[in-house]
Amino acid sequence: MLVSLIVSQILSWVVILILGTALLALARQVGVLHMRVAPAGALTTAGGPEVGERADAIAAATLDGRTTFVGGEAHGTKLRLLMFVSAACPLCKALIPMAKSFAHDERIALSFVGDDDPAVQREMIAKQGLERYTFINGPEVGQAYGVGKLPYAVLLDEHGAVLSKGLVNSREHLESLVIAHEMGLRSVQDYITGLKAQAA
Numbered sequence: 001m002l003v004s005l006i007v008s009q010i011l012s013w014v015v016i017l018i019l020g021t022a023l024l025a026l027a028r029q030v031g032v033l034h035m036r037v038a039p040a041g042a043l044t045t046a047g048g049p050e051v052g053e054r055a056d057a058i059a060a061a062t063l064d065g066r067t068t069f070v071g072g073e074a075h076g077t078k079l080r081l082l083m084f085v086s087a088a089c090p091l092c093k094a095l096i097p098m099a100k101s102f103a104h105d106e107r108i109a110l111s112f113v114g115d116d117d118p119a120v121q122r123e124m125i126a127k128q129g130l131e132r133y134t135f136i137n138g139p140e141v142g143q144a145y146g147v148g149k150l151p152y153a154v155l156l157d158e159h160g161a162v163l164s165k166g167l168v169n170s171r172e173h174l175e176s177l178v179i180a181h182e183m184g185l186r187s188v189q190d191y192i193t194g195l196k197a198q199a200a
Contacts, residue, residue, distance in 0.1 A: 047146020071160040079108040084152040087124040098171040
């Protein structure tokens with residue numbers, strides 16, 4: 001009886017040691033995977049003003065018929081985020097609440113830009129609770145910024161300089177616009193490319 005109890009204890013300790021070793025090996029592999037997976041960032045595309053360039057003020061019509069200017073000087077507004085969206089884009093509609101939350105948390109002035117039937121846009125505004133945001137409807141701004149795919153975002157400073165821009169589909173992508181600006185980079189992709197070049 002005593003022998004079987006001792007054997008049982010020894011087997012228990014062997015199993016515990018094996019499980020502990022396996023757990024350490026798994027933790028190491030997770031760490032390696034974490035290092036290999038690059039951080040996600042907004043995908044910068046060609047067209048429109050480059051990062052660092054000053055965007056001229058563009059006259060555009062809001063959905064309620066007012067004339068507003070996009071780009072150029074905006075004294076007292078440190079950061080401005082232009083979100084290019086469409087009611088026909090499911091990803092855009094999913095991203096709008098994230099953009100609102102992100103802009104509020106980061107204290108960024110948020111404007112939406114679209115180019116669609118006004119009735120369709122008004123329906124989206126009502127559903128998404130965008131009544132208090134400027135909503136520009138027309139092709140001028142998208143053409144000026146070289147927007148080809150949606151959802152797309154452009155971060156501007158108070159002087160109209162493009163701080164960062166790119167295709168976005170998550171809050172992480174929106175945050176990467178601010179991070180890239182704070183790090184003095186065109187995009188997170190530039191940072192990743194630099195790291196890979198250093199490692200090579």
